[in-house]
Amino acid sequence: MNGTISITIPQVSSPSPEASTETSPRGRAWMWFAGLAAVILLPLAVAWPLGGLADAGKNEPPRTALGQKLTGNRFQLVPKKAAYTTSDPNPSPFGEPDKGRYVVLDLDVTNVSRFPASLSDMAARFAIRLDGKPLDQIMSIKDQLIMRPGDNRGSLLNPGMPETVRLSWEVAADAPDPRRLSVAVHDEDYQPSWSLLGYYSGTSLWYRQDDPRWILDTPLERA
Amino acid sequence: MNKLIALVASALLLVAVGAAQRLRPDADRVYQPLSSTGAIGQDVRTTPYTVRVERAETGRELVLTGFLDKKEKRATKGVWVVVHLTATATQERVQLGTVELQALNGTRYAATDRFSTLDSADLDAGIPRRGSIAFELPPDAVKGAILRITKARYTTIHRLNAALGPGVEVALGLSGAAVPTVTIAQEDS
Numbered sequence: 344m345n346g347t348i349s350i351t352i353p354q355v356s357s358p359s360p361e362a363s364t365e366t367s368p369r370g371r372a373w374m375w376f377a378g379l380a381a382v383i384l385l386p387l388a389v390a391w392p393l394g395g396l397a398d399a400g401k402n403e404p405p406r407t408a409l410g411q412k413l414t415g416n417r418f419q420l421v422p423k424k425a426a427y428t429t430s431d432p433n434p435s436p437f438g439e440p441d442k443g444r445y446v447v448l449d450l451d452v453t454n455v456s457r458f459p460a461s462l463s464d465m466a467a468r469f470a471i472r473l474d475g476k477p478l479d480q481i482m483s484i485k486d487q488l489i490m491r492p493g494d495n496r497g498s499l500l501n502p503g504m505p506e507t508v509r510l511s512w513e514v515a516a517d518a519p520d521p522r523r524l525s526v527a528v529h530d531e532d533y534q535p536s537w538s539l540l541g542y543y544s545g546t547s548l549w550y551r552q553d554d555p556r557w558i559l560d561t562p563l564e565r566a
Numbered sequence: 567m568n569k570l571i572a573l574v575a576s577a578l579l580l581v582a583v584g585a586a587q588r589l590r591p592d593a594d595r596v597y598q599p600l601s602s603t604g605a606i607g608q609d610v611r612t613t614p615y616t617v618r619v620e621r622a623e624t625g626r627e628l629v630l631t632g633f634l635d636k637k638e639k640r641a642t643k644g645v646w647v648v649v650h651l652t653a654t655a656t657q658e659r660v661q662l663g664t665v666e667l668q669a670l671n672g673t674r675y676a677a678t679d680r681f682s683t684l685d686s687a688d689l690d691a692g693i694p695r696r697g698s699i700a701f702e703l704p705p706d707a708v709k710g711a712i713l714r715i716t717k718a719r720y721t722t723i724h725r726l727n728a729a730l731g732p733g734v735e736v737a738l739g740l741s742g743a744a745v746p747t748v749t750i751a752q753e754d755s
Contacts, residue, residue: 457671457672457673457674458673458674459666459674459675459676491641492641494640494680496679496680496681497678497679497680498679499676499678499679499680501675501676501701501702501703502673502674502675502703502704503644503673503703503704503707504642504643504644504702504703504704505643506643535592535593536593544593544597545592545593546593546594546597547592547593547594
């Protein structure tokens with residue numbers, strides 16, 4: 344003993360800031376989950392009361408009638424006459440006219456693009472229904488004609504050159520006489536080409552729009 | 567100071583990248599035919615054929631002369647442009663292919679398909695063939711129009727000539743003024 348007194352003072356450690364906010368791993372997981380849920384749910388919570396989650400429905404294309412001008416990206420069309428006839432709409436100057444039942448659509452057409460087009464380019468954008476039933480346009484096609492006095496040859500639609508066009512289809516033998524014609528007209532977009540399969544150059548092509556832009560709905564006159 | 571220089575250089579590089587993207591030609595330009603150009607009266611040579619445009623004229627009505635000199639009048643809602651030319655295949659039988667007039671604003675007009683003209687005739691190697699090609703187009707598209715011949719059509723072998731193929735371009739020097747009638751002879755082809 345050397346006469347000194349040793350006193351041990353118990354150390355009172357102040358809590359570190361980290362220790363005070365530290366959460367358990369389970370708590371952290373919950374925080375992440377809650378944050379993620381908030382990020383996902385917040386837009387929905389805002390959109391729902393405003394009607395953003397309601398079914399938008401399919402936009403019905405406008406119904407049009409004969410005489411209305413339909414200006415698309417490639418063609419301007421004015422349907423003039425729709426008729427059902429039992430006489431050949433394009434009789435040959437040689438031989439007997441064809442016998443059958445036909446639906447005929449006459450229209451004024453102007454190519455409003457910057458490139459030449461053919462009549463079949465235009466007709467391929469039509470989906471035809473007779474009395475609500477789809478028509479097989481490939482099998483029932485009768486004629487696609489550019490009508491000029493005394494000269495129905497040719498199928499070229501040059502830009503800015505208005506033409507009178509006659510499209511005709513043969514009615515199936517087992518179908519009743521049609522009363523109503525409906526033509527869903529699809530517009531086109533000129534855009535860079537693409538393909539999911541292999542190489543594509545990216546040069547521009549005309550692409551048919553999925554949904555029709557107009558529906559011509561008209562009774563068929565008897566001719 | 568170094569940081570400032572780096573920031574400015576980065577900004578300039580970003581602008582340069584954006585400008586390069588903007589100036590990059592689109593696919594339609596990249597893959598367009600490699601055209602040989604010429605003027606009226608000149609031989610314009612390409613791989614499949616040589617073309618010399620002799621003259622071009624504009625008319626409000628067309629007279630088509632056919633078999634046994636039979637004449638037919640053809641009206642139009644625009645004007646007729648008739649291009650008279652001589653074409654010679656270089657190595658093998660070929661057709662001219664796609665024949666168009668290109669207006670000053672870039673709009674293209676195809677040759678008429680209402681009767682046969684030189685565009686659908688067979689050209690034999692080394693034998694010049696004279697003929698004409700007719701176009702219908704709006705009157706305001708005629709002035710400054712260029713004749714474009716692309717996509718040569720080989721009759722013996724199928725070849726793709728659409729992209730980067732040979733082409734001919736000839737400025738026709740048309741004023742836009744139309745005479746009452748122009749005449750063209752129908753090709754037998």
